[in-house]
Amino acid sequence: xxxxxxxxxxxxxxxxxxxxxxxxxxxxxxxxxxxxxxxxxxxxxxxxxxxxxxxxxxxxxxxxxxxxxxxxxxxxxxxxxxxxxxxxxxxxxxxxxxxxxxxxxxxxxxxxxxxxxxxxxxxxxxxxxxxxxxxxxxxxxxxxxxxxxxxxxxxxxxxxxxxxxxxxxxxxxxxxxxxxxxxxxxxxxxxxxxxxxxxxxxxxxxxxxxxxxxxxxxxxxxxxxxxxxxxxxxxxxxxxxxxxxxxxxxxxxxxxxxxxxxxxxxxxxxxxxxxxxxxxxxxxxxxxxxxxxxxxxxxxxxxxxxxxxxxxxxxxxxxxxxxxxxxxxxxxxxxxxxxxxxx
Amino acid sequence: xxxxxxxxxxxxxxxxxxxxxxxxxxxxxxxxxxxxxxxxxxxxxxxxxxxxxxxxxxxxxxxxxxxxxxxxxxxxxxxxxxxxxxxxxxxxxxxxxxxxxxxxxxxxxxxxxxxxxxxxxxxxxxxxxxxxxxxxxxxxxxxxxxxxxxxxxxxxxxxxxxxxxxxxxxxxxxxxxxxxxxxxxxxxxxxxxxxxxxxxxxxxxxxxxxxxxxxxxxxxxxxxxxxxxxxxxxxxxxxxxxxxxxxxxxxxxxxxx
Numbered sequence: 343x344x345x346x347x348x349x350x351x352x353x354x355x356x357x358x359x360x361x362x363x364x365x366x367x368x369x370x371x372x373x374x375x376x377x378x379x380x381x382x383x384x385x386x387x388x389x390x391x392x393x394x395x396x397x398x399x400x401x402x403x404x405x406x407x408x409x410x411x412x413x414x415x416x417x418x419x420x421x422x423x424x425x426x427x428x429x430x431x432x433x434x435x436x437x438x439x440x441x442x443x444x445x446x447x448x449x450x451x452x453x454x455x456x457x458x459x460x461x462x463x464x465x466x467x468x469x470x471x472x473x474x475x476x477x478x479x480x481x482x483x484x485x486x487x488x489x490x491x492x493x494x495x496x497x498x499x500x501x502x503x504x505x506x507x508x509x510x511x512x513x514x515x516x517x518x519x520x521x522x523x524x525x526x527x528x529x530x531x532x533x534x535x536x537x538x539x540x541x542x543x544x545x546x547x548x549x550x551x552x553x554x555x556x557x558x559x560x561x562x563x564x565x566x567x568x569x570x571x572x573x574x575x576x577x578x579x580x581x582x583x584x585x586x587x588x589x590x591x592x593x594x595x596x597x598x599x600x601x602x603x604x605x606x607x608x609x610x611x612x613x614x615x616x617x618x619x620x621x622x623x624x625x626x627x628x629x630x631x632x633x634x635x636x637x638x639x640x641x642x643x644x645x646x647x648x649x650x651x652x653x654x655x656x657x658x659x660x661x662x663x664x665x666x667x668x669x670x671x672x673x674x675x676x677x678x679x680x681x682x683x684x685x
Numbered sequence: 686x687x688x689x690x691x692x693x694x695x696x697x698x699x700x701x702x703x704x705x706x707x708x709x710x711x712x713x714x715x716x717x718x719x720x721x722x723x724x725x726x727x728x729x730x731x732x733x734x735x736x737x738x739x740x741x742x743x744x745x746x747x748x749x750x751x752x753x754x755x756x757x758x759x760x761x762x763x764x765x766x767x768x769x770x771x772x773x774x775x776x777x778x779x780x781x782x783x784x785x786x787x788x789x790x791x792x793x794x795x796x797x798x799x800x801x802x803x804x805x806x807x808x809x810x811x812x813x814x815x816x817x818x819x820x821x822x823x824x825x826x827x828x829x830x831x832x833x834x835x836x837x838x839x840x841x842x843x844x845x846x847x848x849x850x851x852x853x854x855x856x857x858x859x860x861x862x863x864x865x866x867x868x869x870x871x872x873x874x875x876x877x878x879x880x881x882x883x884x885x886x887x888x889x890x891x892x893x894x895x896x897x898x899x900x901x902x903x904x905x906x907x908x909x910x911x912x913x914x915x916x917x918x919x920x921x922x923x924x925x926x927x928x929x930x931x932x933x934x935x936x937x938x939x940x941x942x
Contacts, residue, residue: 421941447782448782
């Protein structure tokens with residue numbers, strides 16, 4: 343198994359890597375609070391703004407989800423951060439190094455799969471890793487076998503990549519990242535093409551990386567997956583970061599809601615819609631979904647107690663009341679639809 | 686640029702079976718065919734057809750090897766220039782933090798390491814056949830054989846470098862192959878005949894390569910349409926290589942990955 347090795351970080355002259363700013367001299371790369379820090383990052387393609395004035399901060403040793411619909415600007419932002427495309431304006435710091443000025447130092451400990459993992463199809467899995475290892479420090483060659491073993495491709499490493507399934511290519515993409523002994527892994531839609539067992543395995547692999555002190559930056563449009571895998575998240579749409587923070591905080595950030603099961607849904611809906619704490623009521627298969635306009639906590643508790651009393655006094659039999667667990671997906675839809683209304 | 690990177694470039698080419706067999710067929714197969722056909726004609730009608738070997742055979746072999754091997758060199762150069770970008774791996778190579786100029790610089794030596802043994806094999810066929818099938822004609826001297834080898838390496842290596850630079854610039858293998866073959870075998874030959882172009886024709890690299898050919902026995906006196914000194918020919922070739930490689934390197938260094 344690959345283990346993180348801060349001390350082995352070297353530049354091409356064999357000298358220890360030193361961050362350009364922020365960290366003290368001699369501090370290993372990535373020994374900063376935020377492994378990715380952007381300020382006012384903007385990328386335009388002609389008149390079209392793909393990424394608009396983005397301030398992003400990715401905490402060290404976190405699993406950071408980067409979510410947004412297709413065409414939201416996720417991949418363009420990743421490419422800008424990695425120096426694969428020129429910025430129109432703004433700044434990027436990667437592992438404490440200013441990009442693109444210090445790209446060699448910063449990228450030496452970054453592993454990335456941008457968009458789909460692509461390879462020389464006529465080469466085997468192992469040979470593809472050799473090609474990338476050749477462009478990295480000499481130690482990268484010694485990491486080929488452990489990396490293949492870690493992603494479960496050791497037995498198939500001598501087959502041509504042309505014969506690999508999409509899932510195997512995703513794994514090989516991660517193995518390619520591991521050649522850097524990365525402090526930061528940038529994975530763009532890594533669950534594409536994986537079956538449920540593969541997704542579960544991938545999830546475990548990523549939590550393993552985080553527990554080793556690596557940071558995983560996971561771009562995805564699968565919000566449920568991000569909620570299960572990541573502890574931090576940023577939501578991007580139309581080139582703008584709409585929100586970023588802990589997944590838990592963001593998922594919880596909308597209006598509180600309760601789910602009520604009772605014997606007379608129509609009567610209950612009629613009663614509750616007139617309640618001052620209620621924002622809206624929806625009925626699905628006899629169950630009421632009541633969205634409140636209260637703040638979370640005591641105010642909501644009091645509103646729920648009041649609504650229960652109202653229903654009981656009106657002769658409605660209440661079977662159960664439970665707080666609605668808001669998913670990141672619902673939160674995301676709420677944020678983006680609000681944007682559409684105001685925009 | 687490191688030896689490991691050059692080796693990786695060589696690996697990409699070596700494992701491309703189609704490219705390997707085409708290069709071998711064009712470099713070795715074609716000259717073997719030329720010698721074979723002429724020798725058969727000679728055996729069938731010695732009065733009409735001279736032997737395939739001898740000094741004339743070396744000259745014929747050189748021209749055949751340069752023509753067919755030059756096509757092989759263009760194939761190899763165009764593949765080496767486009768392999769990373771067309772496969773999508775260029776992005777991952779850039780994401781290693783390695784300088785783009787270094788990535789580009791590894792391509793030429795990697796391609797030459799792949800190509801030189803193949804073209805050398807082709808030349809061995811030329812040299813052996815010229816000796817074996819010389820009949821009663823004088824054999825080519827060791828000096829001519831050695832200088833012929835140097836010229837074949839120079840001419841095909843030049844084609845390879847030009848193709849690599851041009852392919853890296855436009856990132857299209859098919860266009861590179863089409864443009865360079867059309868230039869080499871059609872356009873440049875026509876331009877060399879346009880006398881009012883004057884000294885400008887000295888800039889055409891096929892003319893400069895012919896100037897350096899050590900065995901121009903098939904060409905009669907004054908058959909060259911453009912005359913220039915060996916020094917000018919060398920400068921022309923160097924300038925072409927520098928310009929094409931600089932253009933390819935610049936594009937590699939500036940393109941979005």
